[in-house]
Amino acid sequence: MATNLIAANHHVTVFDTNPQAFDHFKEQKQAIVAFVPQKAAANSEFVILMLPNGKIVRDVCQSSIFPLAKKGTFIIDCSTIDVQTSKEMAKLARSKQLDFVDAPVSGGTIGAQKGTLTFMVGSQPNDFKAVEPILVKMGKNIVHVGANGSGLAAKICNNLLAAIRLGLNKDILAKLINSSSGQCWSSQIYNPCPGVVANVPSSNDYNDGFASELMTKDLLLALDAVKQAKASTPLTEKATEIYNQLCSNELHKKDGYRPLYVPLKKVHVDATIRSFAADVTITQVFRNDENVPIEAVYFFPIEEQAAVYEFVAHIKSREIVAQLKEKKEAQNEYNAALQQGHGAYLLNQDEKSQDVFIINVGALPPATECTITIAYVTELDLFQGSIIRFVIPTTIAPRYDSHQGDLKSPASTNSQYIQRSPYTIELHCYIEKISGMNGQFISDVSSSSHTIAVDFTRQDAYMVKFSQENIHLDRDILIDIQLAKKHDNTILVSEPGAVMVTFTPTEEVFQQVRENDQANEFIFVVDCSGSMESDNKIGLTRKAVLLFLKSLPVNSYFNIIRFGSTFEAIFPEITRINNKANVQRAENVISYMQADLGGTELVSIVLLSLQVLLVRLLVNSATMAEEPST
Known part of the structure; x- marks a missing residue:
């Protein structure tokens, strides 16, 4: 604070009981260093205090400042002390023709250094006008709260709200808190004081408040x-x-305090895992416990790489299977059904987040259950080089607010994870066994989040269930599939034409690479389909491929294949030697590489790559849709 005053060309005298506190000023010769407080107070126009407590403020004022300060001196007390002591010091100062202002601060050490502190000033109006030009040199927000003692009352209320009974103006205090360390959701968005913020529960007689x-x-x-x-x-x-x-x-x-009902009664998860892919079906049972029909809406977050392929709603004896329609047409049909009082069900992808689907359960009659089934496929991640992790997030279980008329999951801004849920979850997870020349692909199945039971006796798959019944979805479910130390790379083919290749390099592979660089061949398969144009994916890919190219081992062989609906290679041979001329040619092609090869069709390029035993790197950021193939 003193440094900022010096920077504003004020003549400053400093004093502190700790001599090390003003070593900087002595070395830089920026200020006069006083070794007793009396010297700092004498002949000064403004005396600024920053002291630990009210007793020390009283002692310093009565023994060192008031007796020596010239008439008209302003004492600006920035200490955080009790209101009564401050008022007494202000009264005593006036009796000696001095002016006393309480101006506690908020903003911490960083705010003091940057000159962005908030000063909460309690003083007479004319005194505030006199000290404000000094305070603005040290702070960003200078607020005149009221008469002497009001600044301290406001500072205290910044930590513990009790403002109105201390005589503070609610609007000034709200402004003050929201520019100080007390700023939070409750002060700025849902202020608890009526009339400070419009259209919130406190300004609406606390209707629509949290139950x-x-x-x-x-x-x-x-x-x-x-x-x-x-x-x-x-x-x-x-x-x-x-x-x-x-x-x-x-x-x-009274209205606004009634409980929030949660119509979700139970959740059932069926999952089939094959290598790095999972097929997941989530079944949710809802019940309308209100005495009127409700429109239940909630957000359903899924993983970015997941693709929803089925949505079915069961209500009473009816089964409604989703149809794919243009968004606007589907919304119009849904709205028309609601207006007629019919049940309607709508699954949308959130425009703001491509990872969130919105389900409108529609008009659910009183005392009626509705079962929603969602099926999707997703790619699983590899952790620590040998663990395939399957995650079932808590977000599949939303909350319903009967007063607001919608369900909310953690994808919405106001939601929080819950410690306990009124519904339970059942899990059946089938992990298909894959065998090769080196034996089983999987060595173990475990969970770090829940106690599970794994049936290892089945010939075709490991079956995973919870060890206990009535499990509550209060945290993510994690299932870890430990890969065997030695396992074969796999190729899985599913009619009518889906192919999945799993290649996991082992330590032996890398050791072989290190020992025989000349035998190494690298083919970079780069997605140049139109989808790579968005979000500068193709630009980032160019940088990545250039980096990989510069990292190739000496005397290795390489090629770069661009693919989309067709594919093309830089070199006509399968690979060429890694030398200066070939690298230069490749760099020239990469520098001008564009997303200009149409759709993303991997089948032909996968079949080509399988014809050669190589170290392969696939660079792909797009999502492929299913396509027929022979």
């Missing part, structure tokens, strides 16, 4: 989790006690 029963439930769940962790949370215990008292009061049961 007291739900808050109590969440607190109890938190306490239960803490108890199991053998930890202590006295503040949470006290908050739970207060909410229990609130729930016993009839007043909280």
